Amino acid sequence: MSKPFLHPFDRFHQMVEQFGGVCPVLCSAHGHYGGGVCHCEEGWKGPECDVPAGECQVPGCSGHGRCIEGDCHCERGWRGQFCEQPDCLDPSCSGHGTCVNGQCYCKAGWQGDDCAMVDQQVYQCLPGCSEHGTYDLETGTCVCDRHWTGPDCSQGMIDVYSILSIDTDFGLISIRPSP
Numbered sequence: 411m412s413k414p415f416l417h418p419f420d421r422f423h424q425m426v427e428q429f430g431g432v433c434p435v436l437c438s439a440h441g442h443y444g445g446g447v448c449h450c451e452e453g454w455k456g457p458e459c460d461v462p463a464g465e466c467q468v469p470g471c472s473g474h475g476r477c478i479e480g481d482c483h484c485e486r487g488w489r490g491q492f493c494e495q496p497d498c499l500d501p502s503c504s505g506h507g508t509c510v511n512g513q514c515y516c517k518a519g520w521q522g523d524d525c526a527m528v529d530q531q532v533y534q535c536l537p538g539c540s541e542h543g544t545y546d547l548e549t550g551t552c553v554c555d556r557h558w559t560g561p562d563c564s565q566g567m568i569d570v571y572s573i574l575s576i577d578t579d580f581g582l583i584s585i586r587p588s589p
Contacts, residue, residue, distance in 0.1 A: 435448065435458075436458075437449075437450070437458060437459045438454075438458050438459045438460035440453075440454040440459040440460065441454060441459035455467065455480070462480075463480050464479060464480045465477065465480055466480060466481065466482050466492070467491075467492065468482070468492040468493075468494070471483075471484065471492055471493040472488075472490075472492050472493045472494040473493075474487075474488035474493035474494070475488060475492075475493035484497075486499055487499050487512070489501075495512070496511060496512025496513075497509065497512055498512060498513065498514050498524065499523065499524055500514070500524040500526075503515075503516065503524055503525040504520070504524050504525045504526040505525075506519075506520035506525040506526070507520060507524075507525035517547065517548065518532065518547045518548075519532045519533060519536075519547045532547070533545070537552065537562060539552035539553075539554065539562055539563040540552075540558070540560075540562050540563045540564040542554060542555050542558040542563040542564070543555050543558060543563035
């Protein structure tokens with residue numbers, strides 16, 4: 411009796427089942443395969459355990475960094491394990507914006523590649539805070555300089571002191587700042 415004809419695709423599936431359902435992975439002879447990944451021996455790394463630990467997985471760090479002892483150290487404006495992702499020159503965008511895919515998106519009232527420049531067209535139309543503070547567009551209020559207060563920073567603050575004691579014999583007054 412002859413064996414039934416098997417389509418090559420069906421024959422492949424029989425072989426996969428025969429070998430435990432996993433195609434053999436060699437891990438470059440520097441590791442062992444398990445759980446769907448290579449587990450590298452000491453001194454080796456990479457998805458196939460084919461990169462010596464002292465070398466970078468991506469030679470030249472994608473052209474945007476330096477390989478130092480097996481790790482990429484990215485140039486300014488680049489990030490990621492292999493320096494493959496664009497980053498803002500100032501990732502904080504000077505505290506006045508958000509970095510998304512290498513570009514700063516500035517908050518209202520700020521401009522420039524790193525959001526460091528005041529947008530004068532916006533600020534010339536805002537309250538001047540009595541020249542004793544700056545207007546915060548996000549909160550819609552004046553942020554007063556030290557020793558100034560009020561909604562428009564026009565009120566000077568006087569340090570108030572508490573009198574602890576008066577010595578009339580020697581004309582001494584003991585004072586301390588009030589809490």
